[in-house]
Amino acid sequence: MRNYRAAMVEPISLPSRERREAVLEEAGYNAFNVASEDVYVDLLTDSGTGTMSRDQWAALMRGDESYAGSRSFGRLEEAVADVMGFPNVVPCHQGRGAENVLYGCLVGEGDVVLNNAHFDTTRAHVANLGGDPVDCPVEGARDPNAPGDFKGNFSLDRARETVAEAGAENVPVVVLTITNNSAAGQPVSVANTREVADFARGIDATFVIDACRFAENAEFVRRREAEFTGDTVAEIAREQLSYADALVMSGKKEGLANVGGFAAVAEEPEGEAADRLFERAKQRGILYEGFPTYGGMAGRDMEAMAVGLREAVEPPYPEARLDQVAAFGDLLADAGLPVYRPVGGHAVYLDAGELFPNVAPDEFPGQTLVRELYREGGVRCVELGSFAFPGADRPELVRLALPRRTYAREHLEHVADAGAAVLDRREAVRGLEIVSEPPVPELRHFSAELRPVE
Incomplete structure (x- = not known):
C-alpha cells in the first residue's frame, strides 16, 4: 500500500x-x-531521480549559501553522525566525487582494490589511479536463477587468493558495496560485513563501505538475518556501517536528494594531521570539490539531504x-x-x-x-x-x-x-x-x- x-x-x-x-x-x-x-517511464537510474518529501522541500528554504562555515553543512554533518555514525564528513557534489576524494588518498599505481563488485564509476576511478579493481562476488551472485538471501556478499576465498597473488602490501583498500549494484542490487549480511572488516584489518587495509543504498540493505537484513529480528532499520544501519573505517556515499540514492554526496571517516587516533585520512581527504576535497563546508553542493541541497538521510531509515x-x-x-x-x-x-x-x-x-x-x-x-x-x-x-x-x-x-x-x-x-x-x-x-x-x- x-x-x-x-x-x-x-x-x-x-x-x-x-x-x-x-x-x-x-x-x-x-x-x-x-x-x-x-x-515515458524513465528507469535509467534511481540516482537523483526520486521525489523529495514536503519536509525536504521546506528545508531547501533555509539553505545557508555561505562559502565557509555554512549552517547547512552543520545540519548535514549532524545527520551523517546520527544516522550513520560517522563524525568526519567531506561533502562532495555526488558519489563519484566522493570516490575521487577518498580513493585518491588511498590508491596508487600498481595497487589492487578488492570489492564485492565494483560498479562502473568505482572501477573507472581505481583504474584511473593506476590500480587494479578486482571483484570478489560469492558463488551464485552472477546466476540470475540461483537462490540465496545475501547474494551480494563479499567472497573471502576470492579475496585471499588475490592477496596471496598480489601481496598484502599491494592491497591498501577493501570495499564493500551495499546493496551490491553490480550483482543485481543484492544485499550484504551484517555477518559478512564483520568478516570483511576482520579480513581488512588482518592485511592492514582500509575498509570502505560504499553506502549509497545502506537503508535498503538494512531492511533486507531486518527481514532475512535472524540475529536482527525485531531491530529497526535505523539500528541495523548503524551496526552494519560501524565496522567500516570510511564511507563513500551518493546522497542521490538514500539521501533521497537530487544531487550531492560525501566521503566520511570514522574516529581516528590522534597524530599528525598529514597522517590522518580525514585531513588528507579534506585537502583533496578542496582541490576537486570545494571548501570543506560546501564541497560542490549548494547549502539548500545539503539541507535536503540532511532531512532525506533521516527519512530513509524511518518506517x-x-x-x-x-x-x-x-x-x-x-x-x-x-x-x-x-x-x-x-x-x-x-x-x-x-x-x-x-x-x-x-x-x-x-x-x-x-x-x-x-x-x-x-x-x-x-x-x-x-x-x-x-x-x-x-x-x-x-x-x-x-x-x-x-x-x-x-x-x-x-x-x-x-x-x-x-x-x-x-x-x-x-x-x-x-x-x-x-x-x-x-x-x-x-x-x-x-x-x-x-x-x-x-
Whole structure:
C-alpha cells in the first residue's frame, strides 16, 4: 500500500512509435543520448531521480549559501553522525566525487582494490589511479536463477587468493558495496560485513563501505538475518556501517536528494594531521570539490539531504521501497520476462541473454533489450552486461531502476506490457554493433554509439 500522496505532479506523454524509432536512430541506440522529454517511464537510474518529501522541500528554504562555515553543512554533518555514525564528513557534489576524494588518498599505481563488485564509476576511478579493481562476488551472485538471501556478499576465498597473488602490501583498500549494484542490487549480511572488516584489518587495509543504498540493505537484513529480528532499520544501519573505517556515499540514492554526496571517516587516533585520512581527504576535497563546508553542493541541497538521510531509515519508507520493487519484479515475471531472482532493493534486473538466445554475445543482448523496451513503450533503462563492463564475465543483465516515491502501479504495468510485446516478437530481433566509443572502456556505455547489425 502506498504510504504517501502526491503534492506535485509533472505531465508526461508517450511519444508516437514513429517518433520513438527516430529517437533511437538519432541517439545512436544508446539510451543515455535520449532526451528526457522523449521518455515515458524513465528507469535509467534511481540516482537523483526520486521525489523529495514536503519536509525536504521546506528545508531547501533555509539553505545557508555561505562559502565557509555554512549552517547547512552543520545540519548535514549532524545527520551523517546520527544516522550513520560517522563524525568526519567531506561533502562532495555526488558519489563519484566522493570516490575521487577518498580513493585518491588511498590508491596508487600498481595497487589492487578488492570489492564485492565494483560498479562502473568505482572501477573507472581505481583504474584511473593506476590500480587494479578486482571483484570478489560469492558463488551464485552472477546466476540470475540461483537462490540465496545475501547474494551480494563479499567472497573471502576470492579475496585471499588475490592477496596471496598480489601481496598484502599491494592491497591498501577493501570495499564493500551495499546493496551490491553490480550483482543485481543484492544485499550484504551484517555477518559478512564483520568478516570483511576482520579480513581488512588482518592485511592492514582500509575498509570502505560504499553506502549509497545502506537503508535498503538494512531492511533486507531486518527481514532475512535472524540475529536482527525485531531491530529497526535505523539500528541495523548503524551496526552494519560501524565496522567500516570510511564511507563513500551518493546522497542521490538514500539521501533521497537530487544531487550531492560525501566521503566520511570514522574516529581516528590522534597524530599528525598529514597522517590522518580525514585531513588528507579534506585537502583533496578542496582541490576537486570545494571548501570543506560546501564541497560542490549548494547549502539548500545539503539541507535536503540532511532531512532525506533521516527519512530513509524511518518506517514506513524502507519497507514500502522494497515492497514496490518486489511487486514490479512480479509484474515483469508474470509477463513472461526472465527476472533475476531474488529481486534486489532498488531495481529489477532482466536476463537479456535468456530473452534473446538468437542474439550473439558480441552483438550485445542487453543493449538490444534496452533498445526494444524503448521502441515498444518509451521505457528507458540501462544495460549492465558486456556493453557496460567490457571483458568481464557476467550475465547480460538489464537494470530497470525505480526512482524513489515517483511512479505508480499503472506506470509499472505499462513497462510490463512493453516487455511482453518485446517477448512476443523476440525471434525477429537482431543485435547491435558499436560505431564509436570513448577511450575509457569502463565508461563507454555512457556515450558510445551503436547501430543495428545487418
